[in-house]
Amino acid sequence: MTDRSHDSGTPAPIPPAPIDFDSDRPPFDLLTPDQRAALADALDIGMYAKGSVVLGRDDPADALFIVLRGSVQERHGGEVAALHGPGDSFDLAALYGGGPVRSFVAAEDSVCHLFPRPALEGLARENPAFGAAVLGDFAQRMRALAAERTNREMTALTMARIRQAYLHPPLFVAGSASLRDAADTMKRNKASSVLVRDTAAGGNGSGEERIGILTGTDLRDRVVLEGRPVDEPVGPLARYGLLTIDRDDLLFNALVLMTKHAVRRVVVTENGAVVGLLGQSDLLAALSNHSQVIGVQVEQATSPEDLRQASLSIVALIRTLHATGVKVAFIADLVTELNRRIFRKLFELLAPPDLLDNSCLIVMGSEGRGEQLLKTDQDNGLILRDGYVFPDLPEIVAAFARHLVSFGYPPCPGNIMVSNPDWTRPLAGYKDAIFHWIHHPDEAAAMNLAIFYDAAAVAGDASLLDEAKGYLLSRLQDNQMFFSQFARPTLAFDTPSGLFAALFERRRAEPVDIKKAGVFPIVHGVRALALEKHMTETNTVARIWALAEMGALDRKLAGELTEAFAILSTIRLKARVESGGEGTGDPAAELAIDNMVHPDRLGKLDRDQFKDCLALVKSFKETIAYHFRLNH
Amino acid sequence: MPTPTTPAHASTQEERVAIHCDATSFDATRAEPLRIAAIRLRGHRILTGSALILHAEEDGFPTDAGARLAAFLGDRPLIGYFLDFSATLAERLIGAPLPNERIEVSGLYYDRKIKTALKHAVDLRLDRMIADLDLPVRADDAQGTALAAAMAWLRLTGRG
Numbered sequence: 001m002t003d004r005s006h007d008s009g010t011p012a013p014i015p016p017a018p019i020d021f022d023s024d025r026p027p028f029d030l031l032t033p034d035q036r037a038a039l040a041d042a043l044d045i046g047m048y049a050k051g052s053v054v055l056g057r058d059d060p061a062d063a064l065f066i067v068l069r070g071s072v073q074e075r076h077g078g079e080v081a082a083l084h085g086p087g088d089s090f091d092l093a094a095l096y097g098g099g100p101v102r103s104f105v106a107a108e109d110s111v112c113h114l115f116p117r118p119a120l121e122g123l124a125r126e127n128p129a130f131g132a133a134v135l136g137d138f139a140q141r142m143r144a145l146a147a148e149r150t151n152r153e154m155t156a157l158t159m160a161r162i163r164q165a166y167l168h169p170p171l172f173v174a175g176s177a178s179l180r181d182a183a184d185t186m187k188r189n190k191a192s193s194v195l196v197r198d199t200a201a202g203g204n205g206s207g208e209e210r211i212g213i214l215t216g217t218d219l220r221d222r223v224v225l226e227g228r229p230v231d232e233p234v235g236p237l238a239r240y241g242l243l244t245i246d247r248d249d250l251l252f253n254a255l256v257l258m259t260k261h262a263v264r265r266v267v268v269t270e271n272g273a274v275v276g277l278l279g280q281s282d283l284l285a286a287l288s289n290h291s292q293v294i295g296v297q298v299e300q301a302t303s304p305e306d307l308r309q310a311s312l313s314i315v316a317l318i319r320t321l322h323a324t325g326v327k328v329a330f331i332a333d334l335v336t337e338l339n340r341r342i343f344r345k346l347f348e349l350l351a352p353p354d355l356l357d358n359s360c361l362i363v364m365g366s367e368g369r370g371e372q373l374l375k376t377d378q379d380n381g382l383i384l385r386d387g388y389v390f391p392d393l394p395e396i397v398a399a400f401a402r403h404l405v406s407f408g409y410p411p412c413p414g415n416i417m418v419s420n421p422d423w424t425r426p427l428a429g430y431k432d433a434i435f436h437w438i439h440h441p442d443e444a445a446a447m448n449l450a451i452f453y454d455a456a457a458v459a460g461d462a463s464l465l466d467e468a469k470g471y472l473l474s475r476l477q478d479n480q481m482f483f484s485q486f487a488r489p490t491l492a493f494d495t496p497s498g499l500f501a502a503l504f505e506r507r508r509a510e511p512v513d514i515k516k517a518g519v520f521p522i523v524h525g526v527r528a529l530a531l532e533k534h535m536t537e538t539n540t541v542a543r544i545w546a547l548a549e550m551g552a553l554d555r556k557l558a559g560e561l562t563e564a565f566a567i568l569s570t571i572r573l574k575a576r577v578e579s580g581g582e583g584t585g586d587p588a589a590e591l592a593i594d595n596m597v598h599p600d601r602l603g604k605l606d607r608d609q610f611k612d613c614l615a616l617v618k619s620f621k622e623t624i625a626y627h628f629r630l631n632h
Numbered sequence: 633m634p635t636p637t638t639p640a641h642a643s644t645q646e647e648r649v650a651i652h653c654d655a656t657s658f659d660a661t662r663a664e665p666l667r668i669a670a671i672r673l674r675g676h677r678i679l680t681g682s683a684l685i686l687h688a689e690e691d692g693f694p695t696d697a698g699a700r701l702a703a704f705l706g707d708r709p710l711i712g713y714f715l716d717f718s719a720t721l722a723e724r725l726i727g728a729p730l731p732n733e734r735i736e737v738s739g740l741y742y743d744r745k746i747k748t749a750l751k752h753a754v755d756l757r758l759d760r761m762i763a764d765l766d767l768p769v770r771a772d773d774a775q776g777t778a779l780a781a782a783m784a785w786l787r788l789t790g791r792g
Contacts, residue, residue: 017776018768045678047783047792052676069768109792111768116681 019045019068021113025087027133035123035130042119048072048106055091055104063114064134065090070110076102083107089115162254163247167268167276172197173214175235179223182214182234192216193265195274196238211274212238213267242267247275254278259337262299298341304349304403311342311375311407318374319577328373328570329541336370339363343380344459346403350396351460358388360457360464364416368454369523370539373573377412378404379451381423383430383464397424416451430468438475441485449486450524453531454538473534480629487528487628490521495618512610514575515595518568518617522561525624529553540565561620564613571597571606648673648735649704650711650782653718654774660720665693668722669774670704671782673711676791678782685775686725698726709733713758713771713781737784741765744788 021043023029023036031039044063048054054072055061065072066089074082074090084090090104124131171191173182175198182194193215199208214234222228222237243261245254247270254266264280301307317338318331340363347361365379366372382397384390401419405411418424422433437449453472457465476482493516512518523540530543533552537543541562548558575597599607625631651670655663671683684704686697701722710732712718723730738756745754755761758771762780765787771780786792 017770017772019770019779042681044681045779045783046676047678047786048676049787049790049792052791054676109766109787111792114677114681119681 019111021066021068022087027130030130030133031123031127035127039115039119039123042116044114044116046112046114048110048112050106050108050110052106053103054106054110054112057103061091061117063116064120065104066113066115068111068113071107072110072112073105073107074102075105162245162249162251162268162278167247167278170195170267170274170276173234175199175238176233178231179219179228179234179237180230183219183230186216186219192279193277194234195267195277196234198235198238198240210240211242211267212240213242213265214238244269244274245278246270251283255283256333256337258283259334298338298345301345301349304346304406307342307346307349308403308407314338314375315408318573328573329566331573332371332373332569335374336367336372339367339372339375340456340458342407343404346407347400347459350399350403355390355393355396356460358385358390359383359460360462361418361459362455362465363458364451364455366454366523368451368456368538370456371523371569373569374576375407375409378409379412379416380418380458381416381455382418382425382460383468384424384426385461385464386426386428388426393424414447416448427464427468431471434468434472435475438472438482441482446486446489450489450527453527456538469536473536476531476534483528483532484628484630486531487525487624488630490525490528490624491621491630493517493520495521495614495621511596511598512614513595514568514572514597518614519565519572521617521621521624522565522568525620526561528624528628557620557623560616564616567609568613568617571602571610574606647708648711648785649706649708650678650778650785651705651715651718651722652712652774652778652781653721654777655717655721658717660717663717663721664688665721665725667774668697668701668718668725669778670701671775671778672704672708673782673786676786678779678786680779683775683778693725702726702728705730705732707732709735711735711737711781711785713737713761713777713784715781735785737761737781737788740788741784 021028021040023031023039028036028039046054046065048070053059054065065084067084067086069086071086072084072090073080074084084104091102120134124134168191171185171189171194173185173194173196175196177185177196182196185194186192193213196212196214198210198212214237218237218239222232223230228237243257243263244267245257247268257266258264258280265277267274268276268278298307298310301310314335318335343361343363348356351359360383362368362381362383363379364381366376367379378401384393390396397418401411401417411417416423425433433448434452437445437452441449449472453469455465455469493513495517496512526540526543526547529547529552530537533547533550535543535546537546544553544558544561544565547553548555553561572595575595597610599610602610649670649672651668653665653669654667655665657663666688668686669683670685672679684700686693686701705722710719710730712734713736715734715736719730719734738758738761741761742754742756758777758780761784762769762771765784767780767783767787769776769780769783771777783792
């Protein structure tokens with residue numbers, strides 16, 4: 001701005017003051033004059049000298065910033081990702097969580113209008129067109145609400161990034177160093193492992209560098225047990241193919257990684273370079289309830305009773321994770337992993353090696369899809385290699401099912417369990433059954449096909465399941481009738497919507513079966529689409545994105561479905577955890593299966609989300625009905 | 633461990649209040665206040681959305697005006713242009729002296745200009761200062777003047 005006239009002699013029409021907010025600009029032009037006035041009254045002003053932080057990575061995004069003057073850099077990591085000039089606004093993504101960690105820095109002296117979040121959301125509610133334009137599509141809105149919830153419930157645990165945990169500095173030795181050198185380095189640095197930088201001197205001889213790890217346990221095994229000389233170089237003995245995780249990743253993901261691979265440390269990288277080691281014990285120090293401990297308990301179990309103890313602590317773990325605000329997708333990952341390890345370990349304890357080599361233990365339904373949040377019915381089966389006979393099989397499978405019941409996994413009401421001979425049979429028997437399910441479809445056959453399509457291998461020879469599934473996909477014909485039949489259950493249960501005023505009114509609030517009205521239609525509709533495309537994914541979210549990837553599902557819808565699925569799962573878990581009565585003392589019974597959601601007992605946030613999700617499910621059902629021609 | 637639910641600026645950065653008073657005269661002993669505007673500052677932010685604007689009615693200010701103003705100011709340092717004038721009128725309205733620290737932006741401005749403007753007297757008129765500091769504001773009423781003072785303070789202290 002240059003010189004300003006300050007002769008006040010001649011009255012002239014008053015031009016807008018330079019600080020006035022220009023509400024003629026979209027999307028603010030959607031507001032009524034009254035709403036524009038309300039907006040102008042609600043705005044704050046921020047002034048930022050060049051180089052000062054407008055919104056730091058840890059600052060709460062409590063307002064929408066609209067640049068009036070100057071420009072603001074958006075930075076991801078160290079990089080400038082965007083430059084926001086006059087009229088630009090930021091940052092909805094930060095406001096609504098998700099997306100990369102970012103910060104905003106004034107690139108020159110800048111002035112911004114700040115649109116406080118409550119005012120923004122108030123106007124968005126009052127003026128839906130404006131709300132849609134500002135808050136964007138459904139998925140974004142869901143994230144908005146989820147972020148609010150997260151703020152409320154989030155603890156240090158879920159927010160904590162690896163950066164915040166103690167990392168052991170990386171300790172490198174050259175590949176040419178001897179075992180003794182490695183041991184000496186560990187001793188001097190009080191470390192339990194060293195990283196080995198090996199330049200692959202042998203073989204092809206070129207200087208290809210690789211990084212491996214050598215632990216104290218390795219030293220013991222190599223030197224004491226195998227009797228290798230201590231002057232042997234570590235290069236060929238180190239283990240390569242390290243599990244790595246980025247320093248900015250969530251601590252929780254490190255936990256999932258460790259649990260999944262049953263390791264006690266992961267290598268932490270930053271911009272691809274190794275910056276340290278994250279140890280199990282350091283991670284445990286950060287977590288109040290130790291899912292890793294359960295994993296260790298499972299691995300070290302020597303009897304079904306040990307496993308039972310581990311299994312019962314899963315319920316406590318779920319409660320803790322849920323109470324600390326951990327996202328349901330994380331809980332599902334972890335619980336699925338733990339459940340499968342318990343199943344595998346139990347089967348390994350009961351079955352002799354011979355049987356393990358010639359069979360494949362499978363889990364089906366939600367356990368197969370990896371969407372288990374709590375212990376639900378057993379849905380498992382055993383595929384035997386053709387021609388393999390094991391006389392004591394009935395006793396073993398009966399014991400397996402019995403132990404699982406004692407662990408708190410109730411028997412399957414449909415008797416889809418290894419103890420049922422229909423689900424413990426040779427591969428050829430499975431193929432016969434699949435043939436029957438496809439060519440003589442009735443209600444039971446369609447259900448069997450659906451849950452078998454979700455199957456995942458847990459123990460034994462996974463190739464048996466692969467072959468059965470391959471057979472299943474090869475038998476599918478492009479038969480419209482078959483797929484219509486298969487998809488039809490998507491519409492089996494009513495999804496309430498429309499009369500929400502009545503539905504959510506306190507006095508008349510009927511409980512809604514969230515599984516039937518919300519979760520099942522998504523799971524089954526997506527499953528039908530996936531089956532039609534001969535997909536091999538089993539997880540619902542993975543199927544959704546695979547479908548979007550091949551163009552079979554609109555990307556926007558895919559995003560919305562993913563969000564809605566996560567939210568419905570959260571509400572469902574919440575309803576169950578919270579309905580679990582105090583008192584009975586039996587942890588398994590405390591989390592009894594209750595799919596009823598009482599809208600009048602939901603908080604306002606949950607109720608809004610629930611409403612939006614059900615509306616989305618309803619429209620997804622219409623999409624499925626149209627796609628599979630279910631209305632004809 | 634950071635606590636993500638606590639806004640960083642709320643706890644760590646103290647607040648200030650920019651204040652200005654429009655009156656019937658520039659002589660504080662005789663002037664009757666017409667309008668008082670007070671705007672809080674926090675960090676880089678000027679909280680215009682929650683400013684306090686008090687108007688005189690035909691028979692003076694509403695009875696609770698003094699109490700509201702006192703509560704709004706609290707013990708926050710005051711920022712203003714020609715601040716002593718506004719503060720005197722505010723004290724009269726509140727009915728008690730204001731012990732708050734006072735920051736006179738024209739004084740800060742003078743300190744900055746005197747380093748370079750050796751030959752000339754420093755022009756301390758408000759609109760000259762606004763133009764010179766390149767502030768996007770027009771100080772044509774109590775609210776505009778309080779806002780101008782707030783902006784000038786941010787700029788002169790190197791924050792904005």
